[in-house]
Amino acid sequence: MNYLLDLQSFLPGIIVAVAGLAAIMLEAFKKSANTSFSVTIGGIAVALLFAIQSLYGEAGTAFSGMIVYGGVGAFGSVVVLLGALFCVTISREYLRDLDLHNGEVYGMILFSTTGMLGLAVSNDLITLFISLETMSICLYVLAGLMKNEKIGAESALKYFLLGAFSTGFLLYGIALIYGATAATNLTEIAAAAQPTFLFLCGTGLLFVGLFFKVAAVPFHMWTPDVYQGTPTTITAFMATAAKSATFVAFVLVLTRMLPSSEIGDWQSVLQVVAILTMIVGNLIALAQDNVKRMLAYSSIAHAGYLMVGLAAGNEAGYAGVLYYLFAYTIMNAGAFGVIAYYERNHGLDFTEIDSYAGLGFKVPVMGVMLSVFLFSLAGIPPMVGFIGKYYVFAAAVQAGLIPLAIIGVLASAASVYYYLRVMVYLYFKEAHKEYSLKTPGFLFKWTLILLAVLTVYYGVEPVLPTSSLMELISSYYTV
Amino acid sequence: MESPTALVSLIIGLPLLGFLINGILGLSSTAYRSKKTLIGILANLAVFIPFLCALTLFLNFDSESAAAFAHLFTWMETGSFSVDIAYQVDQLSLIMTLVVTGVGSLIHLYSIGYMAHDEGFWKFFAYLNLFIFAMLNLVLADNLLLLFLGWEGVGLCSYLLIGFWYTDMSKSDAAKKAFLYNRVGDFAFLIAIFMIFETIGSLNFEVILTSLEAFSGNDIFWIGLLILIGATGKSAQIPLFVWLPDAMAGPTPVSALIHAATMVTSGIYLITRMSPMFVMSPEVMMIVAVIGALTAIVAATIAITQYDIKGVLAYSTVSQLGFMFLALGSGAFTAAIFHVVTHAFFKACLFLGSGSVIHTMEHVEHKLHDKGKDVHFDPQDIRNMGGLRKYMPSTYKTFLIATIAIAGIPPLAGFFSKDEIVMHAFNMGFGEYAGAMYFILWGVATITAFLTAFYMFRLTFTTFHGSFKLPKLINGTEGSEEYLHESPATMTTALWSLAGLSIVGGFIGLPNFVSKTFGGDGHINWLHEWLHTIAADIPLTLSGTAEWALMTFAIIVAAVSVYIAYKMYGNDQQEESDAWIASKFGPFYRVWKDKYSLDELYEGAIVHPTVNFSDKVLAVFDMKIVDGFVNAIAGTVRISGSLLRYIQTGVASNYALFLILGVILVLTILLF
16 A cells, blocks of 8 residues: 555655666667657656646655655756757657667657656655666667767867766765764754764765766866757757756755755855856857857856855745746756757757848848847746846845846856857857758758747746745745 | 626726737738728727626626726735735726716727728737726726836827827927926836835835825825926826926827826826825925916916917817816816816817818828819918808817816706816915915916817817818918818717717716705716715805806806907907917017916026936946946956856866765865
């Protein structure tokens, strides 16, 4: 009876895992990547339905306190699954053009998603570690998809080496925390925590592991190389779903393991890292001439804004982070999607900003959508990106971290430059030569249109942190 | 009453939907653009259904009903500040909504015929629907911020529609002028909003009006003054009225809807909404009244000298808006709204009538061109017209009815509203509240009323009576009267409906004292009852006899004026009579004809010095100092960005080194 309930509380993850096995088996026996694709879409969609259902259900813990369900975890699962769903739907055409379209890719995506779902609901450092590794190992494989290209092999190897290195820190941190508190369960740790040297070192190393995964400065070095060397739609998957899952895990660690600010000055750590991340991410993005690499640095900068919400350390901050993840998933998946579309027309070097000259008029709907996504990323109202930024910065102000909020707003203002620069090329520069673009396929095009509509819709009528999202957080606190 | 959310959503949502459908389909499909019937029907329904919804709300409402609120959603909130998309249905907003959607429907209907041959048909209706949407936001908003959004929205639509034929440079200039003059007012209004928020911490009308004691007397004065300046921009009052006559460059239905019936009255609406605040400051009330009276007479004297049929109507609009401001300043907020309503009826009718005339004059020009005659004349110049009543009977009759209404002849609509205003101005001369200044304002108002009847009948007689003068004035136009024709049914239907309203519209505000004299209970002024919970009117204290005397005097003034106009213009003597006035009034007439040289004054006193200053000082400052500073920052940023790039060596072991440095950083912060 209890087992059934436990299984039910992790149903989305189980569904996705089963779908992943099915996708690989189908590829092996039927040799039809399309079937795997359908299974993938179906699996994620069903999992998404269950995740949404549990969002409105009650919250609690399962598997003897190893995971949480409902509340924040459910919200994180929804965001992760949305990111996975959008990335898969825009992947098929793109991967076909790259000759990489096969069932294993979907299998890897699904296994990785399983890890993310675990990460988003982890209530125990062991769950956290295993989920993180499940996610990461699949991502290493995905990063190396373009194994025949030098850039692809390099990207996978670097990701793996540095990932392994950071995992070492993470695991060491967990060991130290266990040494200090004799517990791995987040709430038990909170109960036993004392600000001892051992415990603080453990927490710091745990943070390092998480910082690495969300690409916070100075743990971000792998990001541009890996993002650039990975097929673009998979990059979108890494930048949205993987980052969201890790941030949700971060929120869980902060709220459940470190609810009291007397144990360690983790808020200062988050502040410093947030400032570094926002400044460095934006500054280097300014200097990029490759759109894909620019988006990689911009995703670092966004991790910085998210960190502002964490540093605020209040309910508004956590709610802001969760909302921001949702917003970021929508707009970033969209932006990477359009870039993938342009790229697959003219080969991989078609991400240099020069090649974007006059592109906005070629297939107008794509140009307009890219503009919408970039406006949103730049945080210009009435797009969802503005609302997200607004909430995290407002939370920082509420927490009295006014300098942090000011730096954030300034960094965000500077970011407008490099986003708009793309639009300048799209619309105000003459194309170098005559060429035509392929027409986008039905599913691809409508996925992007849906994303663009959501980007505007949630900018005009946002979910307020004082309403449902906030209730989620509080419902979670009562567990 | 039950929650009005559903109906309000329809009222607000349908015009937006109409705008989106016609705008998006028109933009993306050239085939759709030619489906003019469909476009027209959609756009009309998008205004007419909201009218029916507003009517439903109205019928479920009575004068004692408490305001009902429709909170659609909160756009954002933080701390005590929230931006609510919320609407307030009460007696005042219902009246305004009915006028906007009612008159708006008729003008939409009329536009189908008027714009039938225009290429931008779809765009025109999309803009028109967008305007209705913005205007409804303005009048239904339950807070100042949403009102301000609507306020800016109608400004934008006004700009787009004045410059609708933007290929004509003078028209797009007129659009720019309107926009810029409005900005001046908007800026003041915005500061007023800030001041209110600073004191109250809320922009919700209900909250503001119930916590007025939080303001000091000084606050009230400045906020009132700033709101007034905002209103003088939107409602074309001294000193910001000069954009409105130029705004007539837009298509005529636009002049009727935006620049006569609805948008320009939003200043009056705003002050009425805030009336409990305004009555707390006699000084501001006095300023409002003086600005109103001055605008009324200045515009009326200019109107006498104009030859452009829409020009006369434009100055007449400015003058009538002046009357409304005089009413506001005299504490007669109900009378101001009353005049907004009646003015919407007769002025829309007049503008649409003038559109019908222009339509046929343009038709004459086209026909002559078709015949191969290369003639050019101004289709709006009344000197080219005359005798049109034979050819366009419906236009003539409706125009005449509206003229009688505006002239203040009982029992048509304009008489009651104008009379109530003049009476209140006189009344303000007595009592503790104000001073003898109001007697002067009453005198100015009476003279303006005289002038109003005079210039309106001059216009009507010159246009419709006598003989058709074009053939005598311009070579090659002989026999062109055969091309004159009445406008299509969509246009005349709208004209007749508005004419009908101009006749009966006054009965919503019958003077109470008439009832008292005949032994009634003194409560026949329906509008007064209807608005009594909202408008903070200063009551009349005059005796019945005095009121009768004032009313009789007003009627005599109007009648004499009409008689003189008839004698002077009734039978083709326009040229001689204008010359006679010019010689009698000499220098005054020149001032009027030059429109008080206000444009030149602004040009010389503000525009040129500003341009010069920008050119000589600011441009240099901007290029050398501001740009230099910005470029320096941008350069530094780019350089540091490029330098930081060097950290990104691409060597994995370097990356690992940074990871270690990061670990040290984190542990240092945590442990020390």
